[in-house]
Amino acid sequence: MGETLLELKDLSVRYTTDGVISRAVNHVNLKLDKGEILGLVGETGAGKTTTALSLLKLLPKYTSEVDGEILFEGKDINKMDDKEIRNIRGSKISMIFQDPMTSLNPVFRVGEQIADVIKIHNEGISLHEVEDRVDNILTMVGIPPSRKREYPHQFSGGMKQRIMIAIAIACNPDLLLADEPTTALDVTIQAQVIKMMRNLQKELKSSVILITHDLGIVANFCDKVAIMYAGEIIEYGTLEELFDKSKPHHPYTEGLFGSIPNIQEKTSRLKPIFGLTPNPAELPEGCHFHPRCEKCMEVCKSGEVPTYRNGDYRCQCHLFAGKEAAV
Amino acid sequence: MLKYTIKRIILIPFMLLVIALLIFLFLSLSKADAITQMLPTQYTPEDYYNLQHELGLDKPVVVQYLNWVWGIISKGDFGMSYKTRGPVWTEIGYRIPTTLKFAIVTTICTLLIGVPLGVLCAVKQYTLVDDITNVICKIVGSIPGFWLALVLLLTFSLKLKWLPTYGLTSFKHWILPVVTSVLPGSAYYMRQVRSSMLDCIRKDYVRTARSKGATERTVIYRDALRNALLPMITITGSVFALQMGGSVVIENVFALPGVGSKIVEAINSKDIPMIMASSMMLAIICCLMMLIIDLSYALVDPRIKATFVSAKRSKKTDKEKEKEAA
Numbered sequence: 073m074g075e076t077l078l079e080l081k082d083l084s085v086r087y088t089t090d091g092v093i094s095r096a097v098n099h100v101n102l103k104l105d106k107g108e109i110l111g112l113v114g115e116t117g118a119g120k121t122t123t124a125l126s127l128l129k130l131l132p133k134y135t136s137e138v139d140g141e142i143l144f145e146g147k148d149i150n151k152m153d154d155k156e157i158r159n160i161r162g163s164k165i166s167m168i169f170q171d172p173m174t175s176l177n178p179v180f181r182v183g184e185q186i187a188d189v190i191k192i193h194n195e196g197i198s199l200h201e202v203e204d205r206v207d208n209i210l211t212m213v214g215i216p217p218s219r220k221r222e223y224p225h226q227f228s229g230g231m232k233q234r235i236m237i238a239i240a241i242a243c244n245p246d247l248l249l250a251d252e253p254t255t256a257l258d259v260t261i262q263a264q265v266i267k268m269m270r271n272l273q274k275e276l277k278s279s280v281i282l283i284t285h286d287l288g289i290v291a292n293f294c295d296k297v298a299i300m301y302a303g304e305i306i307e308y309g310t311l312e313e314l315f316d317k318s319k320p321h322h323p324y325t326e327g328l329f330g331s332i333p334n335i336q337e338k339t340s341r342l343k344p345i346f347g348l349t350p351n352p353a354e355l356p357e358g359c360h361f362h363p364r365c366e367k368c369m370e371v372c373k374s375g376e377v378p379t380y381r382n383g384d385y386r387c388q389c390h391l392f393a394g395k396e397a398a399v
Numbered sequence: 400m401l402k403y404t405i406k407r408i409i410l411i412p413f414m415l416l417v418i419a420l421l422i423f424l425f426l427s428l429s430k431a432d433a434i435t436q437m438l439p440t441q442y443t444p445e446d447y448y449n450l451q452h453e454l455g456l457d458k459p460v461v462v463q464y465l466n467w468v469w470g471i472i473s474k475g476d477f478g479m480s481y482k483t484r485g486p487v488w489t490e491i492g493y494r495i496p497t498t499l500k501f502a503i504v505t506t507i508c509t510l511l512i513g514v515p516l517g518v519l520c521a522v523k524q525y526t527l528v529d530d531i532t533n534v535i536c537k538i539v540g541s542i543p544g545f546w547l548a549l550v551l552l553l554t555f556s557l558k559l560k561w562l563p564t565y566g567l568t569s570f571k572h573w574i575l576p577v578v579t580s581v582l583p584g585s586a587y588y589m590r591q592v593r594s595s596m597l598d599c600i601r602k603d604y605v606r607t608a609r610s611k612g613a614t615e616r617t618v619i620y621r622d623a624l625r626n627a628l629l630p631m632i633t634i635t636g637s638v639f640a641l642q643m644g645g646s647v648v649i650e651n652v653f654a655l656p657g658v659g660s661k662i663v664e665a666i667n668s669k670d671i672p673m674i675m676a677s678s679m680m681l682a683i684i685c686c687l688m689m690l691i692i693d694l695s696y697a698l699v700d701p702r703i704k705a706t707f708v709s710a711k712r713s714k715k716t717d718k719e720k721e722k723e724a725a
Contacts, residue, residue, distance in 0.1 A: 179700065
């Protein structure tokens with residue numbers, strides 16, 4: 073570890089629809105080392121998926137605009153042309169999509185869909201070898217290779233997600249973007265899929281960005297955690313730092329933890345965060361979280377919010393003023 | 400797959416029975432008195448009744464219908480022409496290949512123009528290319544076939560004298576009739592492909608294909624188009640049916656020796672068995688086409704094959720109506 077694989081510098085994504093500008097991702101700075109697993113946590117609409125899609129340049133061409141740098145192995149993805157990014161997609165960075173039901177092509181056999189990505193990135197490979205590799209990968213994700221001649225509709229949801237994972241890992245990517253890989257699955261299958269992904273990650277030594285809103289999965293799986301709100305990373309640190317309740321946290325992070333039940337403590341009522349994620353077209357002034365924040369102060373309502381750092385840990389909140397070294 | 404095929408085939412005779420009934424009933428309702436036309440100008444009531452008896456027209460309509468259907472089923476006999484007093488079949492039989500060939504050629508041309516244009520417009524949605532193609536398609540699609548046929552005939556055959564006016568003997572003869580049928584058909588087809596394609600381009604699996612690193616061309620023509628063409632198979636069937644119905648107009652304007660022109664001729668001479676037989680022929684061809692469409696649907700879409708779902712039956716009623724219009 074220690075070697076930087078991916079670095080986002082001041083990444084912003086804007087969508088324009090009918091003249092309305094939605095600021096989906098705002099000035100995100102993020103660093104990911106080789107072999108590291110980062111959990112990207114936040115509510116629906118926080119910009120997690122947009123961030124992931126921008127890493128593969130999969131955002132809609134005409135309605136979105138990406139600013140900032142996305143340095144992958146030192147090269148800026150944002151400046152790559154179609155051919156360069158195609159070489160990266162599927163082979164170096166691959167993505168597991170949120171909904172396995174609709175993300176597989178219904179008219180192709182699952183084996184073909186896995187073989188596709190192998191053929192694209194290994195020119196001149198023999199058909200026999202492709203078949204062998206498909207069999208291998210299917211075994212890795214726990215599906216009998218004999219089923220590769222079946223179509224997606226013949227598989228259950230959990231099996232489809234395994235196929236998606238198989239497609240994503242087919243070329244041993246350096247970076248795996250898992251966009252809520254378990255959201256569409258029921259809880260028992262979730263556990264299986266997460267366990268499998270963890271084993272695969274250990275085997276392949278890929279870096280992973282896991283997008284989720286399930287803190288339980290993060291606790292099980294991740295090394296680093298970034299909390300996202302309204303397109304910004306408001307708190308970032310190691311798993312231990314973020315899950316340490318004795319330390320102060322961003323009020324939003326505290327809210328997230330407050331809204332899941334804890335079996336060790338007696339709680340009569342969960343404490344949800346009130347209100348909704350702000351509309352990215354009309355983000356509030358100052359700290360974007362201030363209208364929903366219980367500890368909102370006058371200073372929060374306008375102006376830039378400074379970032380407080382302690383080593384790699386950082387938090388974007390006025391409450392931290394003076395507590396740690398401001399940058 | 401075998402079960403599905405058999406199920407489809409069994410349905411056809413029943414469908415044809417209903418179509419035959421409709422054709423028969425409408426013609427009985429029309430009260431076209433063919434007998435007076437067949438008799439010499441000076442005839443006695445006795446001659447009239449004799450002829451009526453000879454043709455079986457004195458029996459109740461239901462009996463007439465059953466006799467007619469039984470004749471077709473048992474002997475393949477579509478009846479006697481009132482005009483030539485010979486079997487209808489000899490008149491129609493040699494005209495079927497022309498109509499069939501024409502319908503197949505026009506359908507294929509429609510696909511060849513409609514699919515690429517539809518894909519192009521979907522990929523370039525909201526650009527100038529898309530807008531221009533759309534406007535042209537709307538104009539072409541709303542031109543009535545008989546008008547277009549006459550205008551083309553006047554311009555290219557009579558004024559410019561580039562192309563012949565009637566018949567189907569050489570390649571040059573095919574140009575005008577085919578263009579006349581293909582233009583409105585492909586405009587319709589192109590719009591269908593475009594909307595179907597637009598639907599598929601936004602699907603998650605297309606994004607998956609992109610995320611694999613596939614080229615844009617592969618993504619569009621392999622992953623999206625294959626899915627977009629599934630509903631198009633059904634529409635191809637209705638395009639074919641449209642061409643069959645349209646043959647009545649086109650064959651007449653260009654004097655092509657097909658079933659369509661025979662229908663009009665038969666209507667003019669009140670040759671009822673001939674009208675029924677020709678309409679029936681068009682209906683049979685359409686039903687067979689529908690069978691092929693249904694089977695290819697199952698072949699292309701693994702989900703249909705798996706469940707033996709018998710979808711898309713409503714299309715057949717559309718086709719019946721067209722036969723009646725003819």
